[in-house]
Amino acid sequence: MDIVQRTQKKIESSRKKLVKTIELKSYRKLAVNFLILTINLIIIILYFSLSQAKIVIVPTKEEISHSMSLPIKEEVSLNDTELAISGNITATKVEDKKSFPIESTSTVEKNATGNITIYNTTRDRNQIFIKETRFQNDKGIEIKINQQIQIAPGGKATVKAYASEKGKNGNINSESGKFQVVALAYLKDKIYAEVDGEFTGGEAEIKILTPAEFNNAKKIIEDSLLDKAWTILSQSNDDIKKENLVIEITNIDSDANPEDENIESFTLQGKAQVSSLVYDKNRAKEIIQQELIKKIPPDKIFIDFIDEPIININKDELKVTASATAQVQRKIPESILNQKDIVGMNEEEVQAHFTRITGIRDVQIKFWPFWVRSVPNLADHIDIEIKR
Numbered sequence: 062m063d064i065v066q067r068t069q070k071k072i073e074s075s076r077k078k079l080v081k082t083i084e085l086k087s088y089r090k091l092a093v094n095f096l097i098l099t100i101n102l103i104i105i106i107l108y109f110s111l112s113q114a115k116i117v118i119v120p121t122k123e124e125i126s127h128s129m130s131l132p133i134k135e136e137v138s139l140n141d142t143e144l145a146i147s148g149n150i151t152a153t154k155v156e157d158k159k160s161f162p163i164e165s166t167s168t169v170e171k172n173a174t175g176n177i178t179i180y181n182t183t184r185d186r187n188q189i190f191i192k193e194t195r196f197q198n199d200k201g202i203e204i205k206i207n208q209q210i211q212i213a214p215g216g217k218a219t220v221k222a223y224a225s226e227k228g229k230n231g232n233i234n235s236e237s238g239k240f241q242v243v244a245l246a247y248l249k250d251k252i253y254a255e256v257d258g259e260f261t262g263g264e265a266e267i268k269i270l271t272p273a274e275f276n277n278a279k280k281i282i283e284d285s286l287l288d289k290a291w292t293i294l295s296q297s298n299d300d301i302k303k304e305n306l307v308i309e310i311t312n313i314d315s316d317a318n319p320e321d322e323n324i325e326s327f328t329l330q331g332k333a334q335v336s337s338l339v340y341d342k343n344r345a346k347e348i349i350q351q352e353l354i355k356k357i358p359p360d361k362i363f364i365d366f367i368d369e370p371i372i373n374i375n376k377d378e379l380k381v382t383a384s385a386t387a388q389v390q391r392k393i394p395e396s397i398l399n400q401k402d403i404v405g406m407n408e409e410e411v412q413a414h415f416t417r418i419t420g421i422r423d424v425q426i427k428f429w430p431f432w433v434r435s436v437p438n439l440a441d442h443i444d445i446e447i448k449r
Contacts, residue, residue: 065192075088111430114436115443116403118415120390121425124367125351133340146381148340151298154311155289158330161278166302167269173224173231175260177240178433181212188212195225196240202226202233204240204260219257231263270327271417272319279313282331286310290335301337307376309334337375346370349383361389364449391420393447400436400443407435414448 133148177196181188189211197203203225212218224231235256241249291303310333317327349370357363370385397418403411408426415424425448428434438442 071272082086090120091267096397112433112439112442113429114443115427115429116411116415116443117425117427118393118398118421118445119395119448121420121422121424122364122388122390124386125353125357125361125389126386127349127356128256128382129349129352131345131348131381131383133338133379133381146341146344146348148338148379150379151294152299152334152336152338153290153293154332154334155293156330156332157285157289158281159278159282160283160326160328160389161274161281162326163268163270163274163324164270165271165274166266167271168264168324170228170270171262171265172227173229173260174411175207175222175232175233176219176257177222177254178217178219178257179206179210179254180210180217180252181214183214183248183438185214186248186252187214187254190220190242195243196222198240200228200237202237202240203243204231204233204254214259222254222260224260224263227263229263231259232290234259267322268315268324269407270319270321270324275315275317275319275327278327278329279331282329282334283308283310286331286333287335293334294337298339299339300339305338305374305376306335307338308338309336338374338379340374340381342372345372345381346381346385349385350387353385353387357387357389362392362407362449364388364390390449393420397439398445398447400440400445403436403443404438404440405435411423411436 063343068267129144132143132145134145135147135149137147168175175313190209191204192207192209193205195203195205204222205225207221207223210218210220224233233256240250240256242252242254245252247260287303287306287308290308291301291306294306310331311320312330312332314330315327317324321327346369349372353366354363365388367386368389370383373382374380375382397415403414406414408428409428412424414443417419428436
């Protein structure tokens with residue numbers, strides 16, 4: 062009996078242990094499954110709560126320019142119907158005098174001069190030679206005498222003469238042979254001339270006032286007059302710029318002329334009236350920029366001005382021409398920036414979606430965190446920005 066009871070007790074104890082073991086394993090399995098479920102839930106929550114997509118749209122940019130002419134008035138009132146800028150003209154008279162050394166030398170051709178001896182070997186011909194009587198040798202060189210002379214038969218006389226042709230060919234000497242009277246060719250053996258010594262001066266190195274040197278001196282005088290005027294005018298108005306001065310030369314006197322020879326220096330005296338147009342350049346810039354903005358089409362947005370406006374002055378007509386250039390970009394309608402339209406798209410799909418729209422040049426896409434590969438489902442996690 063005791064054996065049966067002990068056996069039953071052992072069986073009951075084993076059953077209880079087995080039940081406990083099964084229950085413990087079930088609890089562990091349940092705990093593991095719960096933990097896995099919890100981790101998955103956390104991952105899902107993190108995915109949806111942290112996922113972000115930023116889309117930067119780069120619109121097409123263009124340049125637009127505008128230019129206009131603005132009159133300059135001494136007084137500009139708010140009642141003026143035309144755009145104008147204020148300005149006025151001031152003037153002064155100046156004079157200056159300067160001396161300039163002659164720097165240029167030149168080799169010039171002249172008529173060589175010298176003496177000739179005329180022979181009259183006839184027995185009975187009393188020959189008169191008028192001024193400019195021409196003599197010529199076998200080489201064709203011609204000379205003329207400077208005075209009238211009469212030579213008796215069998216006589217001779219020495220007179221001054223010059224070469225008809227300018228230049229070094231006229232530098233003849235006693236070896237140049239006999240010179241016959243051109244008008245008395247039939248008496249060439251009886252009436253003739255020979256060079257007495259040498260002819261010189263066919264070429265000469267001289268100082269000469271060249272046109273270039275004269276014009277350069279005039280330019281120096283004009284610049285000096287302009288400097289003097291600017292010094293005077295700028296004392297009364299700091300806004301006067303030298304480049305805006307207008308000079309009117311009223312008189313230029315010179316004690317020499319271009320091509321004058323053998324002078325060491327010459328003097329120029331100049332007088333001028335110099336005027337200056339002073340105007341509100343900043344106002345001209347403001348006007349052209351404002352008018353340019355008005356010209357921007359409704360479907361475009363102003364970005365910025367490109368460089369400074371260009372202002373050119375017309376002193377004769379008292380006007381300035383102003384021009385400016387601005388960069389603009391197309392307006393992107395709000396309707397195409399709907400986040401719901403791109404939910405779930407990957408990078409390539411987002412690119413294709415936006416770049417097919419007119420006015421969009423490029424699309425920059427950034428997903429976050431690193432594991433995100435498509436646009437989140439939550440609209441407030443999608444940021445669409447237009448780059449300006």
